[in-house]
Amino acid sequence: MTPEQKNNLIEAFDAFLSKKHLRHTPERRAVLEKVVEITGSFSAADIHDILQAENLTLSLATIYSTFALIEEFGIIRRQDYSRRKALYERTGNSPKTFRATNQCHLICTSCGKTRIVTDADLTRYVAGLIFPRFTTTHTSINIYGICPSCNRKNKSKKQ
Numbered sequence: 001m002t003p004e005q006k007n008n009l010i011e012a013f014d015a016f017l018s019k020k021h022l023r024h025t026p027e028r029r030a031v032l033e034k035v036v037e038i039t040g041s042f043s044a045a046d047i048h049d050i051l052q053a054e055n056l057t058l059s060l061a062t063i064y065s066t067f068a069l070i071e072e073f074g075i076i077r078r079q080d081y082s083r084r085k086a087l088y089e090r091t092g093n094s095p096k097t098f099r100a101t102n103q104c105h106l107i108c109t110s111c112g113k114t115r116i117v118t119d120a121d122l123t124r125y126v127a128g129l130i131f132p133r134f135t136t137t138h139t140s141i142n143i144y145g146i147c148p149s150c151n152r153k154n155k156s157k158k159q
Contacts, residue, residue, distance in 0.1 A: 108147035
């Protein structure tokens, strides 16, 4: 994302907050900026850790409430991959460019790690599915199992 795109996004988010009669706080802006910079899946704890490393202390409650606004704004999507925590993904660089993504997630039921896998054949297949009177905006396929790291740990425990 270019600096200009980032500034446009922040301005659009500020307009969104104004329309909802909400304040433009430095905390909300800091969370939005980190969300824009991060790639892949992330949690509230991830953003919390990043902000703390930059000496900005925010409560997880503030981050979650800001995530709810950013999700409503249209640039992140919440994914509940496991019982451990909710993860979020960016959906685009602006609410207008909300991408209808088709993704497959490999989710470890032992440690909770999630890996996004892109499969062109699967994407084409899913995109071709038609459901009467239902407009699909995006798909998310979750495959649960044990990751290689946890498999290695389990094997070493058995020996």
